[in-house]
Amino acid sequence: MHPGTAPPERKGENRFCQTICIEQTIIKKNLTGGKQMIAKKTRDMLPAKFEQLINESIWDGFGETITGAEYKARTEKVKGKIEEEGWDAMLVFGDCYRMSNIRWLVNYRTIDGVYPQPEIVFLAPGADPVFFLPDSQIRSAHEESAMKYMGDDIREIRGELSRFLADYNAKKPLKKVALCGYTYCDLEIWDEIKKGIPDADIKQSQMIEYYKSIKTEKELRTMRRAGRVADIGAQMLYDVMEDGITEKEAQSLVYAAMFASGAHSIAFDIMVQTADNLLSLFKRPTDTKITRGNIVMMDHGCRINDYCSDSARTYVFGDVQKEKVELLEKLNRVFETGLEQICAGMTGREADAVIRAAADKEGITQFIVSPSEGRLGPHGTGMDPEEAMPIIGPDSDDVLVEGQTFAYELSAIDENLTGVRTEDPIVVHKDGMEPLTNFPRFSYKP
Structure with missing residues (x-):
């Protein structure tokens, strides 16, 4: 496992093991027959990978039932x-x-x-x-x-x-x-x-x-579990990221990894983007091949008990241009400043100001992309991947409350360089924000 992946909740087979083993056999046959679209190294790795996911799956939660x-x-x-x-x-x-x-x-x-x-x-x-x-x-x-x-x-x-x-x-x-x-x-x-x-x-x-x-502890337990499964999806992309695999193929394997690990349904359409596709803020996966020397970004999540995870990670694959790596490093420093400083009691405009000040310090304010409504990216999340509250933005008087959850999302696009994104579902506390996904925010694969 790549360092930083959340530990599995329990070991051992679950009641879905037999069904998933049958699906695994079908996947193996499909990957080894007909036109070879995925690198042999990746195909050879998948049977053992899915067996591991099945044995370490996170199907059962504790203390999540709402009466x-x-x-x-x-x-x-x-x-x-x-x-x-x-x-x-x-x-x-x-x-x-x-x-x-x-x-x-x-x-x-x-x-x-x-x-x-x-x-x-x-x-x-x-x-x-x-x-x-x-x-x-x-x-x-x-x-x-x-x-x-x-x-x-x-x-x-x-x-x-x-x-x-x-x-x-x-x-x-x-x-x-x-x-x-x-x-x-x-x-x-x-x-x-x-x-x-x-x-x-x-x-x-x-x-x-x-x-x-504002979530109860029962709701947060489910969201943490969905976050652990999303981390497994992030790990899968890292593991299958080899020269020649396409964005679409990587997307399918990430979905499969999360469902094998306990996801109940999708939260939204997973985005895997590389090369020039990174210049679009949101774009469905294409047949573009992932190759060394490129940045790879994935925005992904799943639902468990109809509660969502929503996470994004940007990977450095091979020997990538120094300026592209620096853009990701700067974005992550801005991101981590927000994690430490944004807390319960702040208004949405005050939280927005924390992010903007950190972006100014890193010199990337002009590259931060606002998805809509003037906000820098963070959006409410819970049972729906995007919910109305709280709003983090320059005109928001919403007051952050302990127990609120939102997807803390920041994207930067330099039209002459590349695009990068980091995102975690978080819960607001009085002394900062707790991420509900924990895959490393900087991942390098040689």
Whole structure:
């Protein structure tokens, strides 16, 4: 194992070993038959590598189960805050891609797919929540969600949502209604809402986004486990990084390593970039070959119990141009300054200022790339890889709170040189930030 990879949680075979061993045999056959796309050295290494991953897999967690009583307590807390804020009700929107608001409340996520799978939770003081989602998901929602602890009122979203709102409004007027998840509430569901309560004053809210940004110890245990599996993915890229392997092939093997090690699903599309592809901030893997003398960057993660890891590492492969290595070293020094100095009690703008001051000191401010909204890269993370809070940026008044998590991401691109990135999911403490992934931030492979 490469130094710095997180130690496995437990040894020994798990209940998935037999299935994964069969998959391993299929992988081996595919790699040794037909057109040879991966270097022989890499192919020969894979059987032993996957056997090791299977034997050291991290399938079982301890102390991560969130009980039905805890989900009920969350909804009661939100209903109390709704009443305190003077709202008549709250609508919470989510779908299969932005599912964390809904799952935080009622422990359910719809199925990924092209067909829209919107969800709404209706919350009002003095009443049980009502959960709306497509008809195809209603049975499983009754069986799997935490709604069984809160009245189990689950209804079809298309048609029934507008009728329910109209009926509720006739009995108890809904004059002021909060909407969480408004940035991605689709027009179809917005029309249903307005059809049911056309005269209501509907205002944007981030109440759920704020509450779920602060993790319990149970949630952090799952995120740490997802971080350990992400570290294994980073190790896999290091191990298979040989002349001629393509970005796409490396991506597939990283996915396989994480799933063999306990990942439950993907968090987002893994990015593996090298050569000129590094000049794009975000780019899907291509057939570009990884070769010595180049920087290689990977942005990757996985989900465990629907909690994400989101990590990025930049590798030095062989004899790389000195200026490229220096850019990575400078970025990592800026990154580590933030880890030490950003802490609970700071505002988002104060945290942003720490990063900018360190970048100025290293002379790379002009190369730091802002993904969007003026922020330098950090973004909320938890059940979704990118969440709304907290915001780290020059205009953010968000106050960092102990237990909040975000993906601490910094990217630098010199158009005349290369691009580099470092990222860790972190948890905020009163004296700094704790990374939840721990693969070395500087990795050199000769």
